[in-house]
Amino acid sequence: MTSHLLTLLVALPVVAALGLLCFPRRLVRAQQVYATIASGVVFLLSLRLLKAGQVDAEGFLVAFRKQVEWIPSLGISYSVGVDGISLFLVLLTTLLTPIAILSSFRAVEDRARGFLAAFLVLESAMIGAFVALDMFLFFLFWEAMLIPMFLIIGVWGGPRRVYAAVKFFLFTMVGSALMLVAILYLAYQHSWLHGGRWTFDYFALRDVMLPLWPQMTAFLAFTLSFAIKVPMWPLHTWLPDAHVEAPTAGSVILAAVLLKMGTYGFLRFSMGLFPYAASLAGPTIAAIAVVGIIYGALVAWKQRDIKKLVAYSSVSHLGFVMLGLAAAEPRAVTGAVLQMLNHGISTGALFLLVGVLYERRHTRNMDEFGGLASVMPMYAAVFLIVTLSSIGLPGTNGFVGEFLVLFGTFQSEFLPRARWLVALAGLGIILGAVYMLGMYLRMFFGPVRNPRNEGLADIGPREIACFVPIVALVFVIGVLPGLFTGRMADSVSRACVSYEVRSRAEAHIRRHEPLDGPASYAEWVLRSRGIIASGHLPTPEAAP
């Protein structure tokens, strides 16, 4: 049973989406309840993943690992598994999908069946992308995510929905087309190296050491694709538009899960497949990440549209994640993975909160509000907690992630200017307080100026049900982060060790021998260690 669990998680939402067809078109509420229950069941099933168990040589939980041949002639297999890095991202997906669906009960009543189906299909694709361990399979899920999200924005979005949807689609497509080419190239090089045996298996491809420029190019192709998804500055402009136009539930999933695809992909694939190229590009990526942190915060400060502000704050927050990943220091990477989770929780919650207000007032302009704290005290309290989590107040989840990232980056061996970067990234923390509290001030404090805000209803039971798990997680992660980082530790350390060993070994080798064709990392790592031990190659201290 357990070995099929991941397959079940991937398949169940799609099956449930098909089940929606059984409902008559008119029974909107029944469809919504059904979809909520279906995704809730997926969440409950996914909790099984938390059960600690034996891990295999690559750090993936043996109990859930599954590999079945699919297209044997090309070496494509259905290969899925979870490790400490993808585990919580899967859980985040399964947790937020029912919440997002629950939040959309009143917001989306028009063509609800299609909306719910799109959501469930999206859930499948997201889970699939997180657990896929075959590059072909990953790419399949990666592209499959695009379609339902495109529909969600383009059909159920705001007035400029088509523009936003097409922009979202095109930006993402540009990146993924390049990634596909890189995947094929990598698989081709692997077959060249292994006598024509094709495979798309992640672990097999990870062993291919490409020559320098092809490696750099393939790395950039992957990274561009992920950087667009993250989104990193200056590839971020699709995000505010997509967020502003998407319906609330779409924004929640977009911010909370889809953006994590970029950071997750960067960690798993860009850094996993091309460690040397990643170590060369690391300082640049870290610098861009810091630019993004400050830039996103500054621009968020200028926004009057709440959703836009939150969208730009995402650019800033994900800059921290990218900074931590580029630092490639275990604590920084732990922080970054945790920060992915945190951002999913707090930004997802912020979009939910904006949606609550939008349902009541049909505006997202913060100047329309003011003094809401006295009209909607419960809502104000939840908003405050989420705001504080977003600006990284200690005791909430945001602090733990940010601190680990900053701490690890500070100790990083891979970034030559790490300390400056940390100091600059710190400016983002200050600005975070400026724009988030500025928004809070504008919306909740002061007198109730707009008479239309006087009779606003506070959040009701359905909305409270959405927020309870989120607020709980804010504090649980903030107070007991060990529960989460403990599960990540093994995988993160494996990723970091593999990255350090392979990138350093390759750097050593390249200093002494030109490598014109593809080679095997395993072989070269052994060899470089042999050379170093025998004293043929200089130690890093002696090398310039």
Place this chain on the structure above:
Amino acid sequence: MVESNPYIAWIVGFPLLGAILNGFLLSWIGKLLPRGTRANLTARSTVGLIAVLCVVFPFLIALAATIRLVGGSPGREFIAVLWQWLPMADLVDRGLYHGAGLFPPAAADLSVAAGFVFDRLSAVMTLVVTGVGSLIHIYSIGYMGRDPGYRRYFTYLNLFVFSMLVLVLADNMVLMFVGWEGVGLCSYLLIGFWFDKEANAAAGKKAFVVNRIGDLGFILGILLLVGWLGAVDWNGLREAVASADPDVLSAGTVMGTSVAFLACMFLLIGAAGKSAQIPLFVWLPDAMAGPTPVSALIHAATMVTAGVYMIARLDFLFLLSPTAMAVVATVGAATALFAATIGFAQTDIKRVLAYSTISQLGYMFLAVGVGAFSAGIFHLFTHAFFKACLFLCAGSVIHAMADRQDIREMGGLRRVMPVTHWTFLVATLAIAGCPPLSGFFSKDEILWTAFSGTAILRSGLVPDFWPVVLWLAGLAAAGCTAFYMFRVYFLVFWGDSRAPQEVRSALHAPERRSAASWLWNEPHTPVSMRFVLIVLGACSAAAGLIGMPHVFHVPNLFQKWLAPSVAAFGGGGTALEEWFLMGVSVLAAVLGAWTAWTFYREYPSRQAQAVVGAAPRLYRLVLDKYRIDEAYGWSIVRPARSIAFACYEIVDRVLIDTILVTGSAYAASAAGAMFRRFQSGVIHRYAAVMAIGLAGAVLFVAKPFASVPLVERPIAFATDGGRDPATGEVLLRLAMPDAPYVYEVDAGPDGELDVDPEASPERGPSGAADTIRLCLPEGDHVVRVTARSRFEMSQTIDLAVRVEGAVPCAAGAGESGIGGGEGAP
């Protein structure tokens, strides 16, 4: 000697429990109870009782723990480690690679525990926080009695005490930072407590943001220190410093600066933010928007002193960098004087007290900066009493004046509010440094240590006269303090009432004029408030007695108590000097008080107006607080806003969205418009395009084949390698595409074929190179080689051949011919 004592955690736990109970738990439970038995669990009395008890209990626990510390050895401390909070072990096991020299050595496990430590230093702070905190909670019951946000207020207040205790008791830097930001949050919430006035909420935000700037400094300090010393907890850091070689420590540099100095500077930024020192003091005056008890507790007695506490905690670190110490002292002295002068002209009673707080915090910084850590903490201790007392007196005055805070509208209150008047007077005398009240002893110790110049100050990069400068600044600030405090005192309590009629008519004096009424009766002040005022007044009077200077020939209990926790530096002067300085500072205070008496006994007075009239622009400048806020607005906020504007409107909107995104879309659609013309739907036009395309394809594909190089290495002809060493024949190596063909070779002007196609055998499509042997005389030749295939296609190439040297075959000995199949060269 470290002892585990889990009760310490309850000091922190109770206020959190109170906040949770009052915040939401009791109201939830109330809702869950069956309808008939529903008790009002959120009644005002319940809320107040819970809140007060949740601060009183920690006070009692702290008192008990302190008593146990008294009995123990000097180094005794209690710790309570609850759980490993932040896992910061270096996860990579690099042991495998160490021998190879591929990796730097593994870092230590830097995991951060949620652990608390109760030593002599934190004992003082805990007692102040919970003691003064309890009193202010009690006071608040009366003060906030009619406020609709009663429950919210006490929730925040409990939460504040919790955060402050986390800050104080934390056993490591990161946990201290948790409390550090936590108190900032509570301060934000409480400043903006009456949030329906936007100015209040904005003041809260300003406080939070300015504090965050400091917090960034703190975090960077933590990162530097932890990475450098390899520990996060106080004991670990202290041991790391103690055990390390001093030369190694001083050799540590980052970006060309000593790590110790840099870390101290970052921590100083953090401390300056929290403790409202130059340049980050601007938030504290605005913070007076909160309820007055909050100002007393947070913005006078406890939170703002956190910076001083932090520096005292890290005394061993600051001692590593005398230059940093000098900077701390200088910042402190400058702030003390600067803020005191602003106090001259302010008219809002709470703002005067706020600047006074900034000024007094400057004294504390001066103290820790010159190495008098215990004096700094001592001043913190006494200041907590007299400043809380002053604020609470101000609170009851404001209460009586129906929320008016302008001292120009007050006057003559000493008859109406005797209790407030007397306690305010005591506290004013204490802050002015009137012996033998508490402020006198603590302030005098600071001034004396600064003047006599401790060894640590002298070893920094400061000129020799610097201690005197610091002392003079402190002395001047002492005079100023006495002046502005007595100004407030006279304006509020003396002269005739200047209040508006409706307020004045509501004021009335206590009925019976007896001795008891002086001490107790006051119609405008609830019992709980009066009680607290009297307790605090008594403390401000007497608290100094535990820290009397050595020249009094009594033991300085306070210094002795702290000796195991913080470093101590004695002054270098003589007893005579100390007596003299004491006299000078008392004189300064008296002078200040006397000036205030002259100017403000009556208001408006001729003398005061004369002084103002003499320098109206200077007066205006002081009244506007030197326009520091405006300067920051111009130099920092506005440029930042402009950059934000440019980022959004120019970079995002124009550069990226318009030029890059929309531009590429236009490029694509323009290309589409061009190519669209081809799709006319007319078949013969398609055919034409097809034909053109076909022709192009033929050209593209066929042309290269038409010029396939017949000769692989023509250069070979000119070299010796191109000749047969035995016969001297010239060897041409040729290769043809895969087709059956024959060669025709014509060398020279004789018109005869040297190789006849009829004679030469047909070469198969082997791909191998052929060798043509030619016998040529010395000189330059043009050899025309033609290959003919059976399809009567032929290709011709001319080769320039230079033959040098003797030609043995010229006599006709050799025969031209073709050999083949030697394989590709």
Place this chain on the structure above:
Amino acid sequence: MLDVGLSHYLLLAAFVFTTGAVGFVWRRNAIIALVSIELMLNASNIALVAFNRYNPVDHAGQAFALFVVAIAAAEAAVGLAIIVAVYRLRRSVRTDDVDALKG
């Protein structure tokens, strides 16, 4: 002198093919276009058969030529049917008048 070689056949094929191609592009009458297509197909037949004659490894050239003849016949039938249908619809067999391919 009149030694007919491969190149002569190829020249003939090229000439016929060009005639067909030019006719197809130039002429507007659909019937003529169809005839031109036949010309081109036959030109390719000439080339195939000629090559096969000069390099008789197997009979692939002849076989292909037979296929082409069969396809040409089928194509002529379908083509004429289309032309008739178009004529019924448009009352014209001028290719200019039929631009339904534009979509």
